[in-house]
Amino acid sequence: MSRDILSMTFEEMSAAFSEMGIQKFRAKQIYEWLHRHLACDYSEMLNIPKSLRDTLSENFPLYNCEIERKQVSKIDGTVKYLFRLHDGDFVESVVMKYKYGYTICVSSQVGCKMGCAFCASTLGGFKRSLYAGEILSQLYRAQKDLGERISHIVLMGMGEPLDNFDSGMRFLALISDEKGLNISMRNISLSTCGIVPKIEDLLNKKMQLTLSISLHAPSNELRSKIMPINKKYDVDELLGMCRRYASETSRRISFEYSMLSGVNDSDECARLLASKLKGMLCHVNLIPVNEVAESPFKPSTPDRIEKFVSILSSNGINVTVRRTLGSDIDASCGQLRLKENQKHKKGDD
Numbered sequence: 001m002s003r004d005i006l007s008m009t010f011e012e013m014s015a016a017f018s019e020m021g022i023q024k025f026r027a028k029q030i031y032e033w034l035h036r037h038l039a040c041d042y043s044e045m046l047n048i049p050k051s052l053r054d055t056l057s058e059n060f061p062l063y064n065c066e067i068e069r070k071q072v073s074k075i076d077g078t079v080k081y082l083f084r085l086h087d088g089d090f091v092e093s094v095v096m097k098y099k100y101g102y103t104i105c106v107s108s109q110v111g112c113k114m115g116c117a118f119c120a121s122t123l124g125g126f127k128r129s130l131y132a133g134e135i136l137s138q139l140y141r142a143q144k145d146l147g148e149r150i151s152h153i154v155l156m157g158m159g160e161p162l163d164n165f166d167s168g169m170r171f172l173a174l175i176s177d178e179k180g181l182n183i184s185m186r187n188i189s190l191s192t193c194g195i196v197p198k199i200e201d202l203l204n205k206k207m208q209l210t211l212s213i214s215l216h217a218p219s220n221e222l223r224s225k226i227m228p229i230n231k232k233y234d235v236d237e238l239l240g241m242c243r244r245y246a247s248e249t250s251r252r253i254s255f256e257y258s259m260l261s262g263v264n265d266s267d268e269c270a271r272l273l274a275s276k277l278k279g280m281l282c283h284v285n286l287i288p289v290n291e292v293a294e295s296p297f298k299p300s301t302p303d304r305i306e307k308f309v310s311i312l313s314s315n316g317i318n319v320t321v322r323r324t325l326g327s328d329i330d331a332s333c334g335q336l337r338l339k340e341n342q343k344h345k346k347g348d349d
């Protein structure tokens, strides 16, 4: 049975090698090549005999991402990668520079099933979930390409990470492994549209990561219109789980709220949101919606956003407006893949 090597833990690799009669110290070497030196291919592992490299590549394929396209924002230096996976599918990652270091936004699936009305990932259709190694590889390739250490991660690119739970958890274990890049869980955020039972599974793992919830509307009537997942797990069920999460982990929940002009940006929405979040250890991140050509939503005006902020703050809710980074390079999730797929459909290159 062939196994994707980049998704294997050190223990799994050691066990698989020993079953094949490969010496024990080789697992340590290979693991370091992959997760410390960020090797893209077995041919780079020069202290491993060629015959062993051949055996390994036959039995343990290395599913690395290749850079298909790279765009750098002239405005703020944000870098967007379109990566080609081993089977020809595409995913996107974005690297942003903040005062505290470089942050990468990685994808967890090729496309998305969740159907949020304003999101380009959904428009491109769902293809498949990524392996843990393919999520890692986005970071490894970007770090190598930039020659800069990436210290923070947001699982906020294409796809719904809690719809790919096991690979997501495996990714977290590998990226925070001290034998690898050893990124602290405190520097990692996971964003979900609100799959409540999976949030509970995450809670039971008692990890120190930051949970982000894509809320975008305070009432069921409105949320169900723009986010189909709300018909399965409604606002109150979701917020109930968030309260439990915050109190049991003592970690502040981050609520994402895309401001859609005339849809979810009224004073009434702000008041209802404030009342529903009252007393919870949380923070609201307002994001002027990124316009996607195929969807009808427009960003709220700065005045509207300011009023929304003032209602939340005067009700004691922590709130910030997210800076828009990479607006000149289609840095909103799913936009590049959508363009790439359309290009391939049209048959030009």
Ligand code: SAH
Pocket: 114, 116, 118, 119, 120, 155, 156, 157, 158, 159, 160, 161, 191, 192, 193, 194, 212, 213, 214, 256, 258, 287, 288, 289, 290, 291, 292, 332, 333
């Ligand atoms: N599926 C996960 C993570 C991926 S989406 C989730 O739903 O959280 C990452 C974030 O970008 C989510 O908050 C999502 O709602 C938001 N988003 C998607 N399309 C957007 C757009 N066009 N403008 C602004 N935010 C968008």
